[in-house]
Amino acid sequence: MGPLDDQVVRADSLTATPDGLDIAVYSHWYRALPLPSLARVDLTVDGRRIDPAELSVTVNGTRHPLSEVASAGDEYWFTTDPLVLHTPVETAPGREHRVQLLLGLSIPYILTGPDRVPLVAPSATDKTLTAAGARS
Amino acid sequence: MTDTAPGLPRLGTTLFSLTLEQRRPGRDFASLVGEVAARDLGPGLEMVAFQSLRGWPRLSGDQEREVRGVIESSGLTPSCLAINNDLGLYPGRLLSDDESYEYVAVQLRGAAALGFPVARVGIETGPAILERLLPLAEELGVKVGVEIHAPLTIDAPPVAALEELFTRLDTPWLGFIPDMSASMRAVPDAVDDAHRVAGIAPELTALTKELWAEPGPTMAKFPELERRAAQAGATPPQIGNLKMLFTMHGRMAPERWADFFPHVVHVHGKFYGIVEGPDGLTDPSIDWPAVARVLREQGYDGYISSEYEAHAYSDRYSAFDQVRAQHDMLKRLLEAEPAVAAR
Numbered sequence: 439m440g441p442l443d444d445q446v447v448r449a450d451s452l453t454a455t456p457d458g459l460d461i462a463v464y465s466h467w468y469r470a471l472p473l474p475s476l477a478r479v480d481l482t483v484d485g486r487r488i489d490p491a492e493l494s495v496t497v498n499g500t501r502h503p504l505s506e507v508a509s510a511g512d513e514y515w516f517t518t519d520p521l522v523l524h525t526p527v528e529t530a531p532g533r534e535h536r537v538q539l540l541l542g543l544s545i546p547y548i549l550t551g552p553d554r555v556p557l558v559a560p561s562a563t564d565k566t567l568t569a570a571g572a573r574s
Numbered sequence: 575m576t577d578t579a580p581g582l583p584r585l586g587t588t589l590f591s592l593t594l595e596q597r598r599p600g601r602d603f604a605s606l607v608g609e610v611a612a613r614d615l616g617p618g619l620e621m622v623a624f625q626s627l628r629g630w631p632r633l634s635g636d637q638e639r640e641v642r643g644v645i646e647s648s649g650l651t652p653s654c655l656a657i658n659n660d661l662g663l664y665p666g667r668l669l670s671d672d673e674s675y676e677y678v679a680v681q682l683r684g685a686a687a688l689g690f691p692v693a694r695v696g697i698e699t700g701p702a703i704l705e706r707l708l709p710l711a712e713e714l715g716v717k718v719g720v721e722i723h724a725p726l727t728i729d730a731p732p733v734a735a736l737e738e739l740f741t742r743l744d745t746p747w748l749g750f751i752p753d754m755s756a757s758m759r760a761v762p763d764a765v766d767d768a769h770r771v772a773g774i775a776p777e778l779t780a781l782t783k784e785l786w787a788e789p790g791p792t793m794a795k796f797p798e799l800e801r802r803a804a805q806a807g808a809t810p811p812q813i814g815n816l817k818m819l820f821t822m823h824g825r826m827a828p829e830r831w832a833d834f835f836p837h838v839v840h841v842h843g844k845f846y847g848i849v850e851g852p853d854g855l856t857d858p859s860i861d862w863p864a865v866a867r868v869l870r871e872q873g874y875d876g877y878i879s880s881e882y883e884a885h886a887y888s889d890r891y892s893a894f895d896q897v898r899a900q901h902d903m904l905k906r907l908l909e910a911e912p913a914v915a916a917r
Contacts, residue, residue, distance in 0.1 A: 439772050439815050441594060441889040468593045469624040474664050511663050516628050518597060546660035547696055549668075556662030
């Protein structure tokens, strides 16, 4: 909840690549978070739920399968940088896609409850946007 | 700079106030610091390291020189660097004490390298780690302050444990950082904007504000809030948002900040909106005359970092203008003659 939620996926976030649709995602949290904070990435494109096992992310120039970010504690997603979500969705420049993303960020310094579990801060996006061509 | 008279608390700004400005196209660290200086919102400069410094906690020598250069050329004075103890870094477990110590120690060294005299940690950094950090803090000349943020109050057990530690160690290198979120007199009006966007009915917002303002410990009010909000048609996620207001905004009497002295190493001037009232600038949700009185009576001459946080709820206001208004209000309050028989 808050003004940053609307910026998680921006008007220019979609890029068509030969391998699929890339989505530039911006954090709704105010500070850089370590990659294991990507606790929940529920992505639906054009009504089709994308299996998280099919997703990978690029942060700081390095690509990680989403399934492996939980151990990438030395890597931080900086406040103003996009994290690029690589999806297998077939696309082409100029094509429109409906992107629904529920992003749950585990906040590693806010521990809640008697078991001291990190707070998960969610943001919800539902936007229909046009994919740009990949820059060569 | 908004200079206050000698012997009084000094004013400043944390870049956290500019969370939304930081995201605007063309903005970078140097431009934010430069504008804080250009608008005379110093002399103190605070920032959240993980928010403002790309590459934290492992800055290269060049990056350190660049950050120091930006601050020095702005004419601002480093007041406090907010660092984090990410105990929940990895899923399913918390960092061990050794890992946690190292995680914070690296950042404490980073704070020293950038010239900050105080580093802020959260309450998740408990007495054992703080005691272990003491020799390093002393060696580096960086005080470590634990932020007392809502929902904490002076009566919370972890706060009592810290007070016991600070009293026992009798050191100037460890202490508290009061944050005014813990001692509010009303839920800020800016939440109305966020609730409108989230589809929360105004009646639910009003109900939450009303329950918040009633006497009694906030935690004890959660069941009633859940029950009455559900009756009024709130969905479970909306009830979560309403409960968040109880967590983010505390109701401790501001006079109780006196009990944190002499262990106060820095102050967060948290606020959510300054408005023009019949008697000049005023803050509807924080009793700044009472806070200013406590700080003066305690002889506090450290920094108050203006920390505008309504950006979490609304993008309708300029954070720069809001900090300006808070500085003008604080300078007047701090420099006013002591009120006679004010209480």
